[in-house]
Amino acid sequence: MSTNGKEKNVKLLILGSGPAGLSAALYGARAELAPVVLTGTQLGGQAALTFTIENYPGFPEGVGGAQLGELFQKQAEHFGATVEFDTAHEVDLSQRPFKVVTDNGEYKAGTLIITTGASPNHLRIEGETELTGRGVSYCATCDGWFFKDKKVVVVGGGDSALEEGLFITRYASSVTIVHRRDELRASPILQKRAREHPKVNFIWNTVVTEVIGGEKVEALRLKNVKTGEETIIETDGLFIFIGHKPNTEMFLGQLEMSDLGYITVNDKMETNVAGVYAAGEAADPHFRQVVTSAGMGAAAAIQATRFLEAETG
Numbered sequence: 001m002s003t004n005g006k007e008k009n010v011k012l013l014i015l016g017s018g019p020a021g022l023s024a025a026l027y028g029a030r031a032e033l034a035p036v037v038l039t040g041t042q043l044g045g046q047a048a049l050t051f052t053i054e055n056y057p058g059f060p061e062g063v064g065g066a067q068l069g070e071l072f073q074k075q076a077e078h079f080g081a082t083v084e085f086d087t088a089h090e091v092d093l094s095q096r097p098f099k100v101v102t103d104n105g106e107y108k109a110g111t112l113i114i115t116t117g118a119s120p121n122h123l124r125i126e127g128e129t130e131l132t133g134r135g136v137s138y139c140a141t142c143d144g145w146f147f148k149d150k151k152v153v154v155v156g157g158g159d160s161a162l163e164e165g166l167f168i169t170r171y172a173s174s175v176t177i178v179h180r181r182d183e184l185r186a187s188p189i190l191q192k193r194a195r196e197h198p199k200v201n202f203i204w205n206t207v208v209t210e211v212i213g214g215e216k217v218e219a220l221r222l223k224n225v226k227t228g229e230e231t232i233i234e235t236d237g238l239f240i241f242i243g244h245k246p247n248t249e250m251f252l253g254q255l256e257m258s259d260l261g262y263i264t265v266n267d268k269m270e271t272n273v274a275g276v277y278a279a280g281e282a283a284d285p286h287f288r289q290v291v292t293s294a295g296m297g298a299a300a301a302i303q304a305t306r307f308l309e310a311e312t313g
Contacts (some may be wrong), residue, residue: 024304038087131216147236269303
């Protein structure tokens, strides 16, 4: 289905195509709501950028992030969901049906499930923006290949930092993990792998304060947060994994949110606007896992189905 600049009326519209959005589509499709999913800029969401997902049930050997997203999509489409390569950029939640303006047209939706996910945080330091794509990256699976036999630095101490850092060891000659604390937040199994890997080393109690380079990244300025001492280390790449910011700006002033921008939902994924639901990382500051996002998406679609059934009696 293509909007072709015209208004389309749908019972259930889902914004975002990550695990939450595609799980919602599956449940909505099986309830015969003919849901439409607007993919946003990344089909499969952030999960699609992960090289291997090892903690999603049913895949004992792990599964590629992009592959898992494709399986989610095929299953939802099999039951009647429509996936549109389109991005919403304006919504009006003041009355039903809800109005959603996209790159390709306009939708009127009886119910809306928001699964717009989150985007990586930036360090906001000198040289970071200028050298993004020229050695500064936020996605190891996207860019790791470019650093074959080169030295890279990873910033962060959580699961993402270690997962991506370990992935980069496939290509890089060395991976230095810089962390502002003296202990990691990552799961024990990832910590063990990283500490035991011959290519991985750590710099503790330290932050990156400047990215140095002309045409590409050449070095980083580091600062020890305890002593204040500054050093410069040479590197070919900087990968930044310091958390994410929910993609919810479009709903400011229309939906209740936390101070950090996460959409507020109850245990039924309901927002403060009847008929509008949120799931996945747009509404989850705590778990941020593929399996929890999928569960939230399923719950949101079940509630949307009940909401529409109650209207029709």
